[in-house]
Amino acid sequence: MTLDxxxxxxxxxxxxxxxxxxxxxxxxxxxxxxxDDDALFMTATYKPGSALPGGDVLNRTLAILRRELQNAGEERFPYLTHRPEGEETGYEEDAPE
Structure with a gap:
C-alpha cells in the first residue's frame, strides 16, 4: 500500500x-x-479539550486497525501513538515518509 x-x-x-x-x-x-523491519509510525491527534480514551479502547482500536491494514494487503506493523492537541508526538520531526 502507498502511504496515502x-x-x-x-x-x-x-x-x-x-x-x-x-x-x-x-x-x-x-x-x-x-x-530494522519496515514499519508504520502513526500519531492520532485529538481536538482541543479532548481526554484520551482508556487503554482498553486504545488496545481494541490498534487491533482493529492492524486487521484492517492486513486485510488490505499491508504487511508493515503500525506503531500508533495518541497525542492530545498541543502535545509533542514523541517521534522525531524528520521521520522518513
Whole structure:
C-alpha cells in the first residue's frame, strides 16, 4: 500500500473507533522499527479539550486497525501513538515518509 492508501484507511478506521473521544486526524510515516523491519509510525491527534480514551479502547482500536491494514494487503506493523492537541508526538520531526 502507498502511504496515502494507509493514511486514508487509518483515518477511516480511527474515526469509526475514536470519534466519540475527539479524534481529529492522523499523521502517518514509514520507517524502520527497533528490529530494522519496515514499519508504520502513526500519531492520532485529538481536538482541543479532548481526554484520551482508556487503554482498553486504545488496545481494541490498534487491533482493529492492524486487521484492517492486513486485510488490505499491508504487511508493515503500525506503531500508533495518541497525542492530545498541543502535545509533542514523541517521534522525531524528520521521520522518513
Amino acid at each position: 492508501d494507509v493514511r486514508e484507511l487509518t483515518r477511516k478506521t480511527l474515526s469509526a473507533q475514536l470519534a466519540a473521544y475527539g479524534f481529529d486526524d492522523v499523521v502517518v510515516s514509514a520507517g524502520k522499527d527497533h528490529d
